[in-house]
Amino acid sequence: MVRLAEILERTESLIERLHNTKRNNRIILNPDYLDDEKLPEEERTSVLREIFNRNIREKQLTRLAQHLTPILDGCHPPSLMIFGPTGSGKTATLLHFLSIFQKVSAKRGKLLRYAYIDLSSPKTYFSALNELARSMDDSLRRYRKGIPVSLMQDRIVNCLLDFKGFFCLLIDEADNIKPNADEFLTFLGKTLPRKVNCRIVLIMLTNRLDWEKTMDPRILSFLKKSDLIFEPYDAADLLEILKLRVEKALDTDKVDQGALNKIAAYASHETGDARRAVELLVKAVKVAEETSGRLTEIEVDKASMTLEIDKTEELIKTLASQQRLTLISCYKALGSNPKKKLSTGQVYQSYASLCESDGVRPLTQRRLSDMISFLDLYGLINARVISHGRYGKTREISGALPFELINRLLELKEHPS
Ligand SMILES: Nc1ncnc2c1ncn2[C@@H]1O[C@H](COP(=O)(O)OP(=O)(O)O)[C@@H](O)[C@H]1O
Ligand SMILES: [Mg+2]
Structure with missing residues (x-):
């Protein structure tokens, strides 16, 4: 009996504690002003x-x-x-x-x-x-x-x-x-x-x-x-937009000015999109509420990283099947070595064997090369063209995303080479 009472009490205090932390960490006072x-x-x-x-x-x-x-x-x-x-x-x-x-x-x-x-x-x-x-x-x-x-x-x-x-x-x-x-x-x-x-x-x-x-x-x-x-906003504009919103939506005592500067700088470096700035603010505040209870530059960095990952995930999901196969071939051939560089021929080998094991008819190397350019454009791989003067040009393909991420998103292990 004593034990049961003890267990109940412990659960009760756990609930109380979590509730308190949540309350102490609360930064968003008025969510309507954020979205x-x-x-x-x-x-x-x-x-x-x-x-x-x-x-x-x-x-x-x-x-x-x-x-x-x-x-x-x-x-x-x-x-x-x-x-x-x-x-x-x-x-x-x-x-x-x-x-x-x-x-x-x-x-x-x-x-x-x-x-x-x-x-x-x-x-x-x-x-x-x-x-x-x-x-x-x-x-x-x-x-x-x-x-x-x-x-x-x-x-x-x-x-x-x-x-x-x-x-x-x-x-x-x-x-x-x-x-x-x-x-x-x-x-x-x-x-x-x-x-x-x-x-x-x-x-x-x-x-x-x-x-x-x-x-x-x-x-x-x-x-x-x-x-x-309407021209795109610059960092100073975005900062003004954020400030007004923060005053209405958040507990300002828990928000560092440095964090806002950083958000404005990030968003203006990209495209000057106020929507992106607000999105990053919301994400960073959520990170802060779950962790430190204060919005600083650290939370902004964390949020920016997760947004980046979400975007990549979205992009990979919408790839057509041959684009996806090309992406998998690149990362399979690169393995977990972040410094490795490949030629188009090497990627083609990996691609051809992948097609064979998947029972798909492979594209020509020329078409594969177009796929590689496409993936490079979207920042999923890096494909640098290197000129050898009169000996022509080759391409140097390297990874653009962390291996753990790509491994999770593409389930590389499912395709043995
Ligand atoms: N001058 C501004 N002041 C406050 N918020 C702004 C301002 N400009 C844009 N925003 C916010 O940025 C987001 C995108 O703005 P929106 O007007 O929809 O852009 P567009 O129509 O040009 O794509 C919205 O959440 C909006 O409230
Ligand atoms: Mg619009």
């Missing part, structure tokens, strides 16, 4: 109101205001096409701007509505129309297929029929309609304006700087659009 992108649009807009750092996008906000303020005097501005790399704040800036602009217009007695459609996962023409109808009237259904496109168009017309003001339509990643975006834009830019009484302003966002080049010139001509560029 605004996962929130529904309305909540996202209200969270953004507090964490959006407008100072950094002052130039773009000014241009937006210059472009759209004629609406306040009843004039109809042309469409707007907004270019910028991913994570440069296009979506955040536009959502922030339009929600405020709507308020200002209402104060002035001008009728302004806006709708937001997100095409960040590719859509067909039909499902883009469906999204649009739903963004204007959320009681509408989401159809897979089975009803004609014209019916979908009629629904959109119906949603706008009684509206006589200005209608801003924000289309996020507007180039992402497959097989082609032209039909959608023709409908929005040409057909729809003729069927409704409101005045439509299209605002299209895209990550592709060359999108315009692939567009039908006729579409460009009736869109009569203006352009706006």
Whole structure:
């Protein structure tokens, strides 16, 4: 009996202890401010109101205001096409701007509505129309297929029929309609304006700087659009973005300034993507909560390493079968020796024997060489071209990833050579 009581008490104290450590280590006070992108649009807009750092996008906000303020005097501005790399704040800036602009217009007695459609996962023409109808009237259904496109168009017309003001339509990643975006834009830019009484302003966002080049010139001509560029953030911008977020979301007493500097530096070295910076911040804070209870540069380094591994894992999972076989052949031939270097011929030998044991028909050495270039491009191996002057060029292939990682991801042991 005594023993049982003792066991119970020990478990109780274990629970208490863990709970206390967790509480002491807690850094995240308000998780919504960390992943605004996962929130529904309305909540996202209200969270953004507090964490959006407008100072950094002052130039773009000014241009937006210059472009759209004629609406306040009843004039109809042309469409707007907004270019910028991913994570440069296009979506955040536009959502922030339009929600405020709507308020200002209402104060002035001008009728302004806006709708937001997100095409960040590719859509067909039909499902883009469906999204649009739903963004204007959320009681509408989401159809897979089975009803004609014209019916979908009629629904959109119906949603706008009684509206006589200005209608801003924000289309996020507007180039992402497959097989082609032209039909959608023709409908929005040409057909729809003729069927409704409101005045439509299209605002299209895209990550592709060359999108315009692939567009039908006729579409460009009736869109009569203006352009706006979002350049990538630099380290100082990212630091400002992070600071504001940290104040809202985290227990600031447990966050070192050095850690934030480091995150900003990492993200700006890569592509200046604010999304990556926020992602790294979240990961680092989670690492800190599980270990030291304080966010320092050490936690940032650890988090950056795990993110890197996650990315590699993702990439390897999506390789096509021949690419995967090539990757396995390289690492099998390299073995666990980090300094070893191989020629294309050596990789080909390893590849050929792997194909034989897997019962796969091997590609030619020339095609294998293309596969190697591909893997090099994605940083899964290093393939340096070495010039021997007039004796031509050879390739020197070496490992780019730690052997333990590659061993785990590719299960190398399953393929005896
Ligand atoms: N100026 C900013 N202030 C605060 N957060 C920002 C800012 N710019 C971008 N972000 C954050 O970075 C992430 C990506 O931004 P987003 O606007 O979606 O980029 P894009 O649409 O250009 O790919 C979001 O979580 C967003 O909240
Ligand atoms: Mg976006």
